[in-house]
Amino acid sequence: MTYWRPHPAITAVIYLFAIAFPIAIGLAVVGSSPTLLAKVPEEHRDTVAAFGDGAARMSGSDGGIFGFDDAHAANTTVQGLPLPSHGEWSPRSSNNFPPPAGLIPGRDFSVETTSSGLIAHWPCGHEIPVRSFGAPPGSEGDLIWAVETLAFASGLSMHYAGPGSDDQRDAEGAISVYYGDHPMFVDPQIAGVGGVSTYQNGLAVRGSVTLRPDQITPFPGDPWSRSLTLHALMHAVGIDHAMPYGPEVMAERPGYPPPTILGHGDQFALHMVGCR
């Protein structure tokens, strides 16, 4: 069924979020000097939401977060979009997800919505491969852990599909996880970025994550690597930040130790974008 298919002329809405992990904590995990920490400015870049042309420009032409050459490239993705069957995907509104007692939107959880207020989310009943690109030694186990944690908690059919090939970069219907540079990393406090590209109705087209390789320790199971990876992947399924230093994995800034267990707000956000 294609009743929900957006008009091809509609430019995909692109969300791009900085993962504003303070580098001080990252350095603290791997060991650092007070001199370096003192240089970290108090000002930091908060969530960045970029749309259309702006996001395309920000992505750069070197395989940035979405790797679009220009905004029009987004339109061409309609052709290859995986088409869920009837009932597998439909627009969702936040109004249909009253939070349980004790959880406050914006404080404990937040999900990404389009300009018309529809929740960005992936289809249910479709496999969502998560592929890595340029993964440093020792990182694979933590990526698998993060993917399986999200799949279990959300009901989304996510699975780790191993290292991707060049023609799978930014593939539609998939989440691409890059380890490497990103234009936003000019801000030394940003350890990674993640986002989801959607149509105006909220249907996810592709997810993308870029992590700083030097923020991923070579020792599997490291809480910092795990928290960062999980946080970034949650952006790729449409989840926005909870309040800084709170107990959620999606805290805008992580507490210490960095959270690796999903908080109540995280779990409710995953319910909103998930399949159960």
Ligand SMILES: [Zn+2]
């Ligand atoms: Zn973030």
